[in-house]
Amino acid sequence: MLNTATYISASSFLGAALAIGFGAIGAAVGEGYAAGLANQALSFRPEKSGDVLKNMLVGQAIAESAAIFALVVAILLLFSTPQPKTVLIAWAAIGAGLSMGLSAIGSGVGAGLPAGSACVGIVRQPQNANKVLTTMLIGSAVCQTPAIFGMVIAFLLLFLDFSNMPVYPGWAALLGAGLATGLAAGGPGVGNGLTSREAVTGVARNPETGTETNRVMLIGLSVGQSTAIYGFLISLLLVFTGLEKSTSLSDSFRLLGAGLSSGFGGIGPGVGLGVVAAYACKWVARRPEATGILTRTMLVGMAVTESTSIYALIVALLLVIVF
Amino acid sequence: MEEISHIPQITLNLLGFNLVFNIETIVMTWIVMGILITFGFLATRKIAFVPNPFQVVGELLVSSFYDLTKDALGEDMVKKYFPLICSLFMFLLLSDWLGIIPMLSEPTKDLNTPLSLGIMGFCIAHYSGIKVKGIKQYVKGYCEPIIFMAPLNLIGELAKVISISFRLFGNIMGGAIIILVVSHLVYSLILPPLLVFFFGLFVGTIQAFVFTMLTLVYISLQVK
Amino acid sequence: MNIAGPDFIKGLAFLGAGIAMGLGAIGPGVGEGFAAGKACEAIGRKPEEAGLLTRTMLVGQAVSESTGIYSLVVALLLLFVV
Numbered sequence: 001m002l003n004t005a006t007y008i009s010a011s012s013f014l015g016a017a018l019a020i021g022f023g024a025i026g027a028a029v030g031e032g033y034a035a036g037l038a039n040q041a042l043s044f045r046p047e048k049s050g051d052v053l054k055n056m057l058v059g060q061a062i063a064e065s066a067a068i069f070a071l072v073v074a075i076l077l078l079f080s081t082p083q084p085k086t087v088l089i090a091w092a093a094i095g096a097g098l099s100m101g102l103s104a105i106g107s108g109v110g111a112g113l114p115a116g117s118a119c120v121g122i123v124r125q126p127q128n129a130n131k132v133l134t135t136m137l138i139g140s141a142v143c144q145t146p147a148i149f150g151m152v153i154a155f156l157l158l159f160l161d162f163s164n165m166p167v168y169p170g171w172a173a174l175l176g177a178g179l180a181t182g183l184a185a186g187g188p189g190v191g192n193g194l195t196s197r198e199a200v201t202g203v204a205r206n207p208e209t210g211t212e213t214n215r216v217m218l219i220g221l222s223v224g225q226s227t228a229i230y231g232f233l234i235s236l237l238l239v240f241t242g243l244e245k246s247t248s249l250s251d252s253f254r255l256l257g258a259g260l261s262s263g264f265g266g267i268g269p270g271v272g273l274g275v276v277a278a279y280a281c282k283w284v285a286r287r288p289e290a291t292g293i294l295t296r297t298m299l300v301g302m303a304v305t306e307s308t309s310i311y312a313l314i315v316a317l318l319l320v321i322v323f
Numbered sequence: 324m325e326e327i328s329h330i331p332q333i334t335l336n337l338l339g340f341n342l343v344f345n346i347e348t349i350v351m352t353w354i355v356m357g358i359l360i361t362f363g364f365l366a367t368r369k370i371a372f373v374p375n376p377f378q379v380v381g382e383l384l385v386s387s388f389y390d391l392t393k394d395a396l397g398e399d400m401v402k403k404y405f406p407l408i409c410s411l412f413m414f415l416l417l418s419d420w421l422g423i424i425p426m427l428s429e430p431t432k433d434l435n436t437p438l439s440l441g442i443m444g445f446c447i448a449h450y451s452g453i454k455v456k457g458i459k460q461y462v463k464g465y466c467e468p469i470i471f472m473a474p475l476n477l478i479g480e481l482a483k484v485i486s487i488s489f490r491l492f493g494n495i496m497g498g499a500i501i502i503l504v505v506s507h508l509v510y511s512l513i514l515p516p517l518l519v520f521f522f523g524l525f526v527g528t529i530q531a532f533v534f535t536m537l538t539l540v541y542i543s544l545q546v547k
Numbered sequence: 548m549n550i551a552g553p554d555f556i557k558g559l560a561f562l563g564a565g566i567a568m569g570l571g572a573i574g575p576g577v578g579e580g581f582a583a584g585k586a587c588e589a590i591g592r593k594p595e596e597a598g599l600l601t602r603t604m605l606v607g608q609a610v611s612e613s614t615g616i617y618s619l620v621v622a623l624l625l626l627f628v629v
Contacts, residue, residue, distance in 0.1 A: 183569075187576070227576075233501050236508065248551075250558035257565025261622075264569025265576075272580020279584035283591025290594040297590050297601055301583025303494075303533045304608045307486060308572035308579075308615035310493030315568040315622045317500065319561060323626070394598035482616040483609055489619065540605045 004084040011090035015097030016077035019154070022101030022182075023070025023108075026189070030063040030112020037116030041123040051129055052119050058133070059115020062140040066108040066147040066189075073100040073154045080158070088162040091171040095178025096154040099235070102182030103150025103228075106189020106270075110143035113193035114200045121204025128207040135203045135214055139196025142221045146185030146192075146228040153181040153235045166245035172252035173243060176259025177235040180316075184231025184266025188224055191274020195220045198278040202285025209288040216284045216295055220277025223302050227266035227273070227309040234262040234316045241320065258319035265312020272305045351430040355417045359410075385409060391536075395543045404542060407447070411440070412535040419495060419527025423519050429527075431495045434488070437534075441488035444538035445480075452545030487537050494530045498522030556629065564625040571618025578611040 038056040042049055073096060082089050118136040122129045157174060165173075199217035203210045238255060280298035284291050335342045366381035374382065392405040415431065422429040430436045453461045465476045502522060506515045586604035590597050 191580075229501065230497060233497070233504060236504050237500075240504075240508070248554045248558070250554050250561055253558035254561035257562040259565070260562070261565035261569040264566070265572035268573030268576025269580070270576070272576040272578070272583075275577075275580040276583040276587060279587040279591075283588055287591050287594070290591060293594050293597045294587055294590055297587055297597065297604070298583070299529050300533055300536065300601065301580075301586060301604060301608070303529045304490070304537075304605065304612070305576060305579040305583055307490040307493075307612060308575045308618075310490055310497065311615060311619040311622075312568045312572045313497050314489065314493045315564055315619070315626070317496070318626060319565060323561070391598075395602060479610065479613055482613045485616055485619070486609065486612055536601070537605060537609070540602050540609075543602065544606065 004087050004090075007087055007090045008082065008084055008093065012077045012080075012093040015093035015095075016074040018094070018097035019070045019077065019101040020067075020074040022098075023067050023074075023104035026105035026108025026110075027063050027067035027112075028108070030108045030110065030115070030193070031060045033109075033112045034059050034063065034115035034119065038119040041119045045123045045126075048123050048126055051122055051126065055122055055129070055133060055136070056115065056119050059112070059118060059136060059140060062137070062144070063108055063111035063115060065144060066104040066111065069147055069151045070100050070104045073097070073151065073158075076158060085163045086165070086167060088165055088167055088170050088174060091174045092157040092160075092162060095174045095176075096157040097178070098175075099150045099157065099178035099182040100147075100154040102179075103185030103189070104147050106186035106193075107144050107147035108189070110189040110191070110193025110196075111140040114139040114143075114196035117197045117200045118204070121200055124204055125207065128204065131207050131210050132200060132204045135210065135217070136196070136200050138214065139192070139199060139217065139221070142218075142225075143189055143192045143196060145225055146189040149228055149232045150181050150185050153177060153232065153239075156239055160239065166243055168245060168247050169243050169251045169255055172255040172259075173238045173241075176256045177238040178259075179256075180231045180234040180238065180259040180263045181228075183260075183263030184270070185228045187267035187270020188226075188228040188274070189270070191224050191270045191272070191277075192221050194271075194274040195224060195277040195281060199281040199285070202282055206285045206288075209285050212288045212291045213281055213285045216291065216298070217277070217281050219295065220273075220280060220298060220302075223299070224270065224273040224277055226306060227270040230309060230313045231262050231266045234258055234313070234320065237317075237320050254319045254323050258316040261312045261319070262316040265309050265316075269306050269309040273302050276301045276305060345433055345435065347428060348430050348433040348436060351421060351428060352418075352436065354427065355414060355421060355430060358417060359413055384413065388412060388535075392539060395539050396546065400546065404451075404539075408535055408539050411444075411538060412531055415440075415491070415531035415534055416528060419531050420523060422495075422499060422527075423523040429495050429499065431491055432499055434492045437488035437491040438484075440534070441484045444487070444541060445484045448538075448542045448545045449480075451542060455546045483537075483541060487534060487541075491530050491534050494526055498526055560625045560629040564622040567625065568618050568622040571621075572615055575612050575615035579608045582607045582611060 034056055038052050041052050077093055077097060114136045118132050121132045157178060162170065195217060199213050202213045238259060276298055280294050284294050331346045333344050333346060335344070362377060366377040369375065370378065388409040389401065389405050392408050393401045396404055418429055418431045418436070421427050422432070465473045502515060502518050505518055583604055586600050589600050
């Protein structure tokens with residue numbers, strides 16, 4: 001016979017596996033991309049191996065941090081033994097694993113992209129290595145933000161006290177909270193990476209326009225994260241709204257549906273927003289006198305690109321609040 | 324967090340129909356209109372060579388939207404449509420910014436406001452299309468490239484109304500809910516004002532501009 | 548959990564609405580982003596044509612968004628009609 005404690009420890013192991021299993025994908029791809037481009041760069045100019053190696057290692061270390069977040073959550077899931085007060089802790093463990101693991105995919109890939117293009121850029125114009133390094137550090141650090149959202153939700157799911165939450169719609173709320181942030185963070189992570197990659201290439205080619213490029217990159221990155229913020233919002237709503245006990249299936253599935261809607265809905269627009277900002281950064285670096293019109297077009301284009309994630313947010317809010 | 328799902332309404336029974344009024348939206352819309360009328364009065368009261376501050380803002384808005392409309396519609400139609408475009412932008416901008424003042428809320432947070440503005444733009448665009456091209460050319464426009472595409476073109480036209488109004492509504496509503504949730508979670512003095520700045524001023528301005536530009540583009544598609 | 552027929556249908560309709568809108572948002576999001584990105588590139592090449600390019604971008608995005616609108620309509624039908 002299975003009791004609550006058995007369920008909790010079994011699903012903690014499942015959650016740990018999900019966290020580090022998914023979480024390792026992104027960082028590995030991103031680091032591999034960076035190492036590949038570093039090799040390509042060295043084939044042009046082998047005498048710069050010291051600078052390129054240093055730059056590659058710094059970039060990889062940042063990309064690695066997404067996987068390290070996932071490792072921390074996985075270890076917490078493996079070794080913490082919560083009080084078996086309610087079976088909801090088991091669902092919270094799975095939600096935490098999904099949230100951390102899925103959100104680390106995008107950020108890992110994204111943070112690797114600027115690191116790779118920085119290696120090529122340094123070889124092309126070695127005298128501007130410092131400017132390139134600064135832009136790369138800003139870009140790949142911002143790429144980590146979606147993974148940090150995932151980690152925040154994972155910690156909330158791990159450490160909040162759910163003993164007052166009813167089990168029956170509660171399981172869907174916790175699972176949905178994990179899925180919403182985890183899935184929605186994937187798109188903006190990759191999108192931010194695409195933006196920073198073009199910005200780093202632009203700064204490496206035209207260092208004299210570095211200030212404009214950095215400014216446009218930062219605007220693009222912060223607007224590009226909005227779909228991850230919507231997923232994060234739905235997760236917070238799912239965790240913190242007071243639920244009434246109900247054994248009906250529809251009450252559980254509406255919460256799960258809200259999580260899936262805002263989660264999947266964030267992926268595509270997140271990548272799309274990154275593509276818009278990437279082209280804008282590329283052309284601001286080449287033609288700084290058109291910065292004003294490019295920024296305006298970028299913002300208008302991003303506002304329209306975001307609309308499908310807004311529809312997903314509306315459907316999710318309807319499911320959580322109105323029904 | 325009961326504020327989210329609570330909408331103050333009154334229902335009037337008129338000849339067997341129930342008329343529902345959202346009090347808050349009506350009051351806020353009137354506040355916006357009052358501010359705009361006052362602004363218009365102050366900006367045009369004493370037009371001088373050395374302008375007063377209101378006149379400077381007014382001239383800035385008018386001249387930039389005049390150029391935008393001229394770009395989209397051409398020299399001959401700009402006089403006719405530019406008052407609509409400029410006042411639409413001013414109304415939306417002020418509506419989106421109204422929420423940053425405590426106790427007030429954005430009228431665009433209610434789906435009825437963006438939806439009615441979207442339907443208004445749709446009707447104006449199609450009316451001017453029929454007027455400029457003639458009814459025969461207008462109907463022919465739906466049968467491009469082949470006649471079987473007519474139902475899809477029709478759905479596409481209706482989808483424009485839905486997309487333009489849901490985009491504005493979702494952005495403003497989402498921003499308001501994010502601010503509410505964060506203010507409930509953290510009792511900080513720093514984070515909620517920053518979010519108010521981002522969602523109220525920045526996102527609100529961009530969405531007002533996008534709504535206005537899309538209305539302009541839809542009109543220019545019909546009349547050209 | 549005791550599951551009754553109407554409850555089951557309602558529950559799956561809610562789940563379906565979430566999945567329809569979520570998956571339906573992926574494609575238009577990437578597509579519209581690509582359109583807007585290429586518009587930025589074109590404006591970078593020819594800033595003097597910005598008005599024309601912005602209009603073309605908005606029209607193209609409005610058309611590529613239509614599948615997202617269909618998802619939204621289906622999701623709202625599932626929520627309010629079923």
